[in-house]
Amino acid sequence: xxxxxxxxxxxxxxxxxxxxxxxxxxxxxxxxxxxxxxxxxxxxxxxxxxxxxxxxxxxxxxxxxxxxxxxxxxxxxxxxxxxxxxxxxxxxxxxxxxxxxxxxxxxxxxxxxxxxxxxxxxxxxxxxxxxxxxxxxxxxxxxxxxxxxxxxxxxxxxxxxxxxxxxxxxxxxxxxxxxxxxxxxxxxxxxxxxxxxxxxxxxxxxxxxxxxxxxxxxxxxxxxxxxxxxxxxxxxxxxxxxxxxxxxxxxxxxxxxxxxxxxxxxxxxxxxxxxxxxxxxxxxxxxxxxxxxxxxxxxxxxxxxxxxxxxxxxxxxxxxxxxxxxxxxxxxxxxxxxxxxxxxxxxxxxxxxxxxxxxxxxxxxxxxxxxxxxxxxxxxxxxxxxxxxxxxxxx
Amino acid sequence: xxxxxxxxxxxxxxxxxxxxxxxxxxxxxxxxxxxxxxxxxxxxxxxxxxxxxxxxxxxxxxxxxxxxxxxxxxxxxxxxxxxxxxxxxxxxxxxxxxxxxxxxxxxxxxxxxxxxxxxxxxxxxxxxxxxxxxxxxxxxxxxxxxxx
Numbered sequence: 001x002x003x004x005x006x007x008x009x010x011x012x013x014x015x016x017x018x019x020x021x022x023x024x025x026x027x028x029x030x031x032x033x034x035x036x037x038x039x040x041x042x043x044x045x046x047x048x049x050x051x052x053x054x055x056x057x058x059x060x061x062x063x064x065x066x067x068x069x070x071x072x073x074x075x076x077x078x079x080x081x082x083x084x085x086x087x088x089x090x091x092x093x094x095x096x097x098x099x100x101x102x103x104x105x106x107x108x109x110x111x112x113x114x115x116x117x118x119x120x121x122x123x124x125x126x127x128x129x130x131x132x133x134x135x136x137x138x139x140x141x142x143x144x145x146x147x148x149x150x151x152x153x154x155x156x157x158x159x160x161x162x163x164x165x166x167x168x169x170x171x172x173x174x175x176x177x178x179x180x181x182x183x184x185x186x187x188x189x190x191x192x193x194x195x196x197x198x199x200x201x202x203x204x205x206x207x208x209x210x211x212x213x214x215x216x217x218x219x220x221x222x223x224x225x226x227x228x229x230x231x232x233x234x235x236x237x238x239x240x241x242x243x244x245x246x247x248x249x250x251x252x253x254x255x256x257x258x259x260x261x262x263x264x265x266x267x268x269x270x271x272x273x274x275x276x277x278x279x280x281x282x283x284x285x286x287x288x289x290x291x292x293x294x295x296x297x298x299x300x301x302x303x304x305x306x307x308x309x310x311x312x313x314x315x316x317x318x319x320x321x322x323x324x325x326x327x328x329x330x331x332x333x334x335x336x337x338x339x340x341x342x343x344x345x346x347x348x349x350x351x352x353x354x355x356x357x358x359x360x361x362x363x364x365x366x367x368x369x370x371x372x373x374x375x376x377x378x379x380x381x382x383x384x385x386x387x388x389x390x391x392x393x394x395x
Numbered sequence: 396x397x398x399x400x401x402x403x404x405x406x407x408x409x410x411x412x413x414x415x416x417x418x419x420x421x422x423x424x425x426x427x428x429x430x431x432x433x434x435x436x437x438x439x440x441x442x443x444x445x446x447x448x449x450x451x452x453x454x455x456x457x458x459x460x461x462x463x464x465x466x467x468x469x470x471x472x473x474x475x476x477x478x479x480x481x482x483x484x485x486x487x488x489x490x491x492x493x494x495x496x497x498x499x500x501x502x503x504x505x506x507x508x509x510x511x512x513x514x515x516x517x518x519x520x521x522x523x524x525x526x527x528x529x530x531x532x533x534x535x536x537x538x539x540x541x542x543x
Contacts, residue, residue, distance in 0.1 A: 120470035127405045132472060133432070137404045137522065137532045138499055139469035140484065147463025148486050155461070155511045200464040200483075200506045245441050246428070250460075250486050250495050255431075260493030262428030263440050 003281065005098045006225030006232040007393065009037025009218035010356040013111065015182040015211040015343040022055050025214035026062070026111030027069050029349075033107065037218035038228055042073050044218070045103035048090040050110030050348035051081040053122070062348065063090075066109045076103065083383030084295065085240065086110060087215070087351025088391060092238045094219045104224040110348035111214030118142070119210065121253075131253040131384075138255065142297070143207050145252050147199030150300035154201060157315040159303065163322070164206050165192035167299035168341050170327050175338020177368025180353075182211050183342050192299075206299040211344030215352035217359075231395060233362045235355070236376075237281035239390040243270035252384040274388035275309040275380050282392040286310030289332055289392075290374040291361055293354040295381040296339040306334065309380050309390075328371060336361060336369045351389045354379035358393040404522045404530040408432055410452065411531070416519045417452035418496065418533060424449060429492040453496075455517040456538060457487040460495050462509045474523035474530075481505075485535045487515045501536040514538040 011032025013025040026049075034041055047070075049063030058065040063079040076097075080089035087110045094106035118141045126132040134140040153159040168187055175181040187205060195204040225232045243251075244266035246258030251270070268276060279285050286309060294305035303317035311332055312320045320326055326334040337343070337357040340350070358377040360366045381389035403411060410417045420431040423438040425445025431453060438445050468479040483500035500509065501520060515535040522532040 118467075118470050121472065125472070133405065134497070135469060136472040136474075137408065138484070138497060139465055139473040139475070139482070140497055141465065141469050144463055144465065144484055144497070148461040148484075151461045151463060151511070197464070197466050199466070200462075202463075245439060246493075248493070248495070250497060255497045257495045258439070259429040261491070262423060262426035262493075263442060 003099060004222055004234040004236055005095050006220050006222055006234055007217055007355065007359045008039060008220050008225055008228060008232060009033040009035070010359040011036055011216045012180045012353060012356055013214040014180045015213035015346055018212050020113065022052055022111040022113040022214070023058065023065055023069050025113070025212060026066050026109045026216070029111065029214035029216035030066060030070060030107060030109050033216035033218050039105060039218055041070050044073065044075050044105060044107045046076040046078070046094060046097050046106040048094040048106055048108045049079045050086040050090040050352065051079050052112045052348050053081065054115060055113055062109070082240070082387035082389070083385055084345070084347055085351055085381050085383030085387035085389035086348040088238060088240050088381065088389030091217065091352065091355065091391060092240050095235060095238055098219060098221050105218065105220040107216065107218055108352060109214070109216045110352045112346040112348055113212045114210040114346060116210065130255065134253050134255050140255065142252060143199035143202065145250065146207060146298035146301060147202050148250065149304060150202050150298060153300055153303060157318065159300070159318050161193060161201050162189055163303070163318045164202065164299040165189045166321055167296065167302045168192050168205055170321070171296065171335050171339040171341035174328060174336050174369055175342025178338050178342065181338045181342040182344050202298055202300065208297050208340035209344035211346045213343065213346030213349050213353070215349040215356050217352055217355060233359045233393050233395050235391060236284070236394045237278040237392040239274055239277035239281065239388055241273055241277045241388040242386045244273065270388070271304065271308040271382065274382065275378055275390045277388070278378065278390040278392050284376065284392060288376050289378050291332060291336055291371045291377040292334045293337060293339070293357050293377070293379045294334055295350070296335060296341055297345065299341070302334065302339070305380055309378060328369060333371045336366065336371050351379065351381045354381065355391050355393065362393055362395045399524065399527060399529045401531055402528045404532045409519070409533050411519070413519060415455060416517055416533065417455050418517065420451055420453045420492070421448045422451045423447070429453070429494055431494060431496060454489045454491050457489040457515055459509060459511050459513045459515060460486040460488045461511060462486065462506060464506050483509060485509060485515060487535050498533050498535045501534045504537060508537070
């Protein structure tokens with residue numbers, strides 16, 4: 001049995017700080033995706049929402065919230081949460097329903113209205129919650145982890161602050177003409193290095209902002225798709241893996257790693273396993289990919305992903321970047337959308353937005369940022385508390 | 396200030412020995428794996444069926460795996476001093492336990508004084524105060540003679 005589902009439609013609400021409800025952003029993205037697909041809302045059989053935890057109860061039941069806003073239609077509903085990997089959870093639910101024959105066509109929606117500055121945990125005194133604990137007893141924010149990983153690259157591979165800045169320069173250039181990007185401005189190495197240090201060695205412009213935004217996809221069975229279009233973009237794999245014990249790399253939101261004292265390390269690390277699982281499922285490898293959308297929470301993390309998704313051997317990411325191989329026009333452009341560097345992070349929308357970009361790229365519709373001849377692409381992303389997220393699209 | 400009671404910011408994470416404090420973890424009697432903070436009820440090693448965990452004091456010295464800094468005030472529930480003083484943060488590997496533990500680095504030691512592999516020891520330091528208490532947490536400090 002084919003494990004492919006079709007991407008019939010993609011839609012987004014531009015990222016920014018718009019001061020409105022996440023519901024409106026999600027509805028706009030959904031309406032655009034439906035229009036793109038040529039499918040009526042009333043014909044959608046499943047609504048898969050990606051939850052936001054910063055917008056009250058409606059955010060925890062996002063699927064139903066969007067269904068109500070679009071007009072109750074009797075569709076099945078699901079609401080998923082996986083931190084930054086939330087979108088992949090929602091895509092996974094929709095895909096599983098389609099592949100199991102439980103529905104023919106589904107609408108996936110993620111939207112957020114984000115606060116400014118550092119993300120902070122929910123209120124109240126909750127010492128059993130590692131997300132609360134790390135803030136309270138040590139003042140450890142998300143950029144702390146980004147800084148630790150960046151320093152490792154410097155020590156292990158000789159990366160420099162200028163290498164990290166060059167990722168921002170590349171992504172800012174990629175995002176210049178993306179109508180959904182929040183920042184559409186060229187940035188220089190000097191701009192990055194001249195911005196304030198937030199979490200040494202990372203500067204303010206090395207770290208992504210928090211944004212409002214929304215993304216939506218209409219997914220369907222291949223049979224349903226053939227009645228609506230020819231040669232649709234297909235989702236060939238969705239990886240939502242968790243780590244294998246023991247995960248000995250420090251990860252958000254924990255203050256300690258698993259212990260390696262009682263049991264040996266798994267053959268590959270968690271971050272490496274995320275795309276690996278997707279490649280296995282698709283029967284493809286990194287050498288088959290024409291582009292990648294990776295989760296650049298920080299510039300240095302983008303370099304880590306090059307290696308973790310197999311674009312180059314460990315320690316070679318800086319060279320790949322410097323050689324221009326990950327710029328549009330290079331061997332395997334990374335974040336042609338502009339990435340989080342140009343968007344900022346709208347948590348539950350992000351993994352869906354990555355697939356929207358792959359869809360437009362593989363259709364040849366990514367105006368101003370098109371990767372010529374792209375036939376296959378991979379996304380990768382990770383949510384705190386152990387959520388992997390990787391999607392492979394092909395045409 | 397001196398008549399205030401010293402109390403841990405959160406109970407059960409570390410001993411309050413002012414000279415040689417230890418983080419409090421647990422160890423599975425079946426497979427030997429360690430947990431911090433304490434895991435009381437089950438072993439998280441999927442290959443181990445043991446549910447017999449004992450509380451243990453973790454090694455109070457280790458080596459820097461990586462380090463960074465907090466140059467901007469973290470949000471609540473962190474209680475920051477006013478004016479905010481930036482601090483360094485280290486991820487320190489405990490060899491015997493096979494775990495890496497995060498913690499602030501003591502005041503006065505910035506990232507320029509740190510390097511990967513540097514030996515560190517655990518100390519207690521003030522996190523914040525209220526009218527009656529001085530709330531303490533653990534911090535990492537370069538081991539005497541390690542160059543910082």
